[in-house]
Amino acid sequence: MPPPGGAGIASSVKPGLPRARPYKDFLTPALHRCFTNAAIIGLLVCWIEAILMSKPHLFWSWFPFSMTGLRLGLLFVSCLTIFVLRVAFMHIGSATDRSTFDSFWRLFVSKRAIWTAVWYCTSGFLFSEVYIFSTAQSANLAWIDPGRSYERMRLNERAVMLRTMFVLLSLGQAMLHLAGDYDALEIPYGPAARRGAQQPTSSQALALAQMKRAALPTLLRAVILTFVTAIWGTILYFLALRRSAWSVAYSIGKLFYTLQKSNTPSGLSDVFPLFFRFMFSGTLLVIMWQLTNLAFSIYASQEPLKKGTPLTNDSKDPNASLVNGIKSKRELPHSIALWELLLIAERFAERRRTIYSDFEKPGSTTWAEISGACLAKVERVSQSIRDAQTTSTPKPAPVEAAPPPKARISQPLRDDPAIFNAAPKPSSAFESVAVGVGAAAKSLGQSPAASPLAIKARAIMGPDGGKSTVSDLSQKTRSYALDFLRTPFGAPFRVPFDRRINAIVLGHPHSRAANIHNAVQAVCHLSVCSLKEDNFGQVQKDIGRIMRVLMAAIRDMQGLVQSYPPHWTDVDFDGKRRVRDVEELVGTMKQGLEMVVNTFGEYAEALGISRAELRSARDLVGRGEEMVAVR
Structure with a gap:
């Protein structure tokens, strides 16, 4: 039987507050919406490119349930690889490396650089296979060249070279991706007056307007990158990559065909048509890459709002969920939560009042x-x-303590002033000879300059024992280093003042x-x-x-x-x-x-x-x- 008054005590206890949902429960759906919107843009780009690859026809060239639809699906897989790359390495803020060499080492000698190259090469390979599959037989881009009726099948070097050029184009785009830090998610910041209290249009209309403004610059960059790859890639192919590419292609081709054994490439025909085909297909590929990256960046950097209200408004305890995000140790939720807090402080008065009263x-x-x-x-x-x-301030040199006095191991000097007198002159010829022999014996080994080796060493090292030589060598080395840093080759190793401060x-x-x-x-x-x-x-x-x-x-x-x-x-x-x-x-x-x-x-x-x-x-x-x- 409960004690008296127990029911009253139980009824006076307030029910527990609902546990706040983690901030990621609201951020993840928002990121999914951004990904979906960007994927729709990528799908539209792939559809246009699939139409351009198809044979001219009034209906079947654009109808999705046809070969154009098949090409669209395969091209979209190539597009999705870029989304996977962006999600895997997305981070907040631009790089603040102290020098160009630091940036190079961090970007190009890292796991991120390897995976970036792998995903771009995968995307380029899928695109190249779709393009080659879509070309007519007259383009002569098949994997195998059947030759004449009495000849054995052999590899088609036109297809080998075209695939190699796509690999080089993929590596070039990967370098641009790393150098331009495409993975950085730039959150807009600055005074509220500069940014404006509210957006003049909806987020979707604003994103489409940004895509429209970037269309012409994207086309120009795609043409430039493809042209540069076509020129330098051709030179690199014939100078260094031709035999290696041929060996790899032969190893793959002999698994499916009975090929003629040949260690030397068969040769190229119709080089200029191949060049223009690569310019066309490579430009389409780079446009797809650039627009995919641009769409992802635009939609991922949209304000953390849902239907015009803060993301955490749907929570049972909105402020607790927001604080959960601000305190998060993960970079993305922490940054987005601070951004949402600023929007609440500037625009949403009702939500702002709950912060004071909670x-x-x-x-x-x-x-x-x-x-x-x-x-x-x-x-x-x-x-x-x-x-x-504190680190830049030089530490004072430590003061050495005086050594403790050593114990005397000999008798003290005799207090006899006669010891400072000159030695008496020898009184006989025998004593004169003895004094001369003793003086000669004492002089041996006591004069460093008497040794021929010491004389040569002093001539080489100088009178100060080589200290000036070491100092001169250090000054010359520093002078040569500064001269090198002033050249264009030394620019990557400079540490500019503004970069250090940033x-x-x-x-x-x-x-x-x-x-x-x-x-x-x-x-x-x-x-x-x-x-x-x-x-x-x-x-x-x-x-x-x-x-x-x-x-x-x-x-x-x-x-x-x-x-x-x-x-x-x-x-x-x-x-x-x-x-x-x-x-x-x-x-x-x-x-x-x-x-x-x-x-x-x-x-x-x-x-x-x-x-x-x-x-x-x-x-x-x-x-x-x-x-x-x-x-």
Whole structure:
């Protein structure tokens, strides 16, 4: 039997809050929608190219349920390989390598480079087989050349060369993909006034408009890449790849045909028609690659909204799901959640008010978690700057302690002034001979210059024992290195000043600029709007901390740019300490600080902000240029 009052206690306990769904539950469907939209664009491109490959016919050349439809399906498989590549290596932010050589080593000597080449070669191989399958017999692109009636079958070098050219084109596109960092997902950032409070058109119309603007540049790039591959690929084929390609093709062909044994290629005929065929088919392939990549980038970088509202609005606990994404250790959910937070702070007033009023959760409030995560992004910038400055400052040489006195192992000198007197002159001839022999014996081995080997060594090393030779050699080596760095061949090994600063402030190997910008803008907008919307006064106690963190970060970035030494390989450094990406970040922080100061300046004393801090903040915001160039 339960104790008295047990029922009342049980009824007074509030039911548990619904567990917040992970942020990925909302992000994954959004990415699926982006993938579907991009795949539709790719399917449309493949359909157009399948029509161009088919024989001219008023109906069957475009009807999907025909050979055109079969070609469409096979071409779309070639297109899907690029989507697989993009999803596998998608990351946030551009690269922040310190030098071109670092970029080369990271991009082209890595697992990512290998898989990029593999997927592009797979796509190019599928496309080439579809194109060769679609050509007429008169094109003479079959795998086997039957020859005359009395000759044995042999490989067709025209088909071998065309497939080799497609492989080279695939490798060229893979290099462009890596060098252009196609896998980077660029999240738009910057002041809200510059970006606009709302999009003038729907996201679908905006994406199609971007695709339309990129159509002509894409066609031009495709023609240029195909033409360059056709010229240099032909030269490379005849100089280095011809026998290897022939051997590989022969090894494959003999599995299916009885071929004539021949270690030498059979020769080419009608080279110019083959060149123009490659120009046509290669241009179609590059257009498909470029538009596929462009469509994926456009749709994947759309705002995290669903039907015009934030993604997490469908959650039973929207703010908890959003905080879950902001705290995620994975790059993609974390960045998208910060972007969604900024959109909420700028555009969605009703959702923004729930952040101020959501404080009934155990442990912490929504505002405390959001503001803490945003300010942690700014504090991380300051910490990175301090670590870099500490590393660049030379450590003082350690002071060696005086050695302890050694124990005496002999008797002390005799206190007899007579020992400093000159030796008495010999009094006899025998003593004179003895003194001379003793002096000669003592002199042996005591004069380094007396040895012939020592004389030669001193002539070679110099009077200072070779110290100047080592110093001269070091200076000459450094001079030769600087001369090499000034040449075009030394450009990849230079470490420019702006790249070093970007790597320190924005992160390495990929930039965190979008996350920092969005975090600063979000916390500042939420702070300013809290003056009218925060009915419980949660935000006011953190205004002072927000101001101090922003002020410290601005000073740290300005001090870093003004005082950080350039790398010795930066031979083009002209003393102008201007770093555009850091200037933009300082401008965003100053704009946010100005908003907070203008809104809460009259309440400074009540918020625990001293007059000196307020004056310092106003001076920091009111400074002329965002970054002062030190010459």
